[in-house]
Amino acid sequence: MSVISARLDRISPSQTIAMTQKARELRLAGRDILSLSAGEPDFATPAHICEAAVKAIRDGDTHYTDVAGTKQLREAAAARLNADYGLDYTPDEIIISTGGKQVIYNVFVATLNAGDEVIIPSPAWVSYPDIVALADGTPVIIPTSEHEGFKLTPHALRAALTPRTKWLVLNSPCNPTGAAYTGAELRALAEVLADFPHVWVLTDDIYAKLVYDDFEACTIVQVAPELRSRTVTMNGLSKAYAMTGWRIGYAAAPTGLIKALTKLQGQSTSNACSIAQAAGVAALTGSHDFLPPMLAEYKARRDLVLAELAKIPDMRCATPQGAFYVFPAIENFLGKKTPQGRVLSSDADFVAGLLEEKGVAAVQGRAFLHPGYFRISYAADRAVLQQACARIIAFCAELG
Structure with a gap:
């Protein structure tokens, strides 16, 4: 008889944490991974x-x-x-x-x-x-x-x-x-x-x-x-x-x-x-003077990501009012194949292919109870975001 409580069968491990952990493991294994999966600010805690x-x-x-x-x-x-x-x-x-x-x-x-x-x-x-x-x-x-x-x-x-x-x-x-x-x-x-x-x-x-x-x-x-x-x-x-x-x-x-x-x-x-x-x-x-420059940087990152994703035909992405995520729609890419022969039957397949074939970690929409989308965190340096978006554009363009 298992020592584990039956109540744990009701829940699943956090898929955002799982994706972040997988990206970390691939990076430690020597892969060039750009992680846009974590919901964590990349700013330092204010000095005061x-x-x-x-x-x-x-x-x-x-x-x-x-x-x-x-x-x-x-x-x-x-x-x-x-x-x-x-x-x-x-x-x-x-x-x-x-x-x-x-x-x-x-x-x-x-x-x-x-x-x-x-x-x-x-x-x-x-x-x-x-x-x-x-x-x-x-x-x-x-x-x-x-x-x-x-x-x-x-x-x-x-x-x-x-x-x-x-x-x-x-x-x-x-x-x-x-x-x-x-x-x-x-x-x-x-x-x-x-x-x-x-x-x-x-x-x-x-x-x-x-x-x-x-x-x-x-x-x-x-x-x-x-x-x-x-x-x-x-x-x-x-x-x-x-x-x-x-x-x-x-x-x-x-x-x-x-x-x-x-x-x-x-x-x-x-x-x-x-x-x-x-x-x-x-x-x-204490002072909240750190907030305006932080918000300005987040907004610049958001606008960069939105502008880059807009270059992808058949991808929609609503403009967020807050937080540091975008949630693009990818229904139009489901059913297609990657150059390595991966069939994208779901948003989970999409983010798996993006990670394995282009080295970009994101999170599938079904993790957030909304299939057909994926989440990108723009709590990352603009240079990283620019490079990651270029890889996402290339991934979508190569689907057949």
Whole structure:
């Protein structure tokens, strides 16, 4: 009899991590690999944040903290939500976790019972449905369309809601599409939710500071304050602050739920790293002068990739409002063969061929619950992006 729990059969390994790992292994084996698969900023963590961590070490802030996070960091998170969105939360309504992923995991494990449904618009981040399934919930995937901007419509939301629905997941800007909801679009979704008071909202705003072309990011409680009592507003430091390895995420929610999340976290990881928490205070309360040049560089990269991909006949690619991904459509290339005889029967075949034959690592759309597309991360140097795009153009041109 296997020692492995049956519940692990409900989930799959992260396909984004798997592709990044495969690219790393090929590179170590001597292959010339350009990896555009990782969702990780290539910028250094800003110096004042690093200095705060060093100071914490020197000051001896190296011990356990409250399970929900230091009061200073919870106050800083509350202040940041107020500054960014005008939301008024107290430290008792905030929890600090070991990354945004732990916030999401804790929320679903703490609230879902067998048969509870969670609505997830696709394309979607790879981990949402697996976390829901691991927590005994039922992921309900609602495909969005490219012509509607890869965004959930009020009509589609209403059609998906049932008495068993417990959560709606919103991710804006979205991984993998970069699509972001306007305030009016969020308000329209909130008006549907008004008729379903049993449904909670988990809003994943991890990319909210990475928006372009004068787009103004917002969050659902900001435009629909009546949902405050049944919304978890999640954010973190990994993307906008280039702090992926520091592992700090946070959430604002009603105190009853925060207490439940704290109870769960107290029996799993307990508190996030004390040194990373000290750095988090500096990140949230300190200067944000690093953001404008970072955004300008990301925008330049986005525009470079879009311009290069536009050179490929039969490939469509929507312009993202935020994050650092593009999500090109590749349906027109399926069924074709590569020069090495690989038949591209799926988007997984496409990215496998691109990696094996041209040395470019990307991620298939089916990993994000949306086949027929693939994701490119432009969190990479422009020279790398230029070279990678040239290889993608050549790969598509050689298909027969």
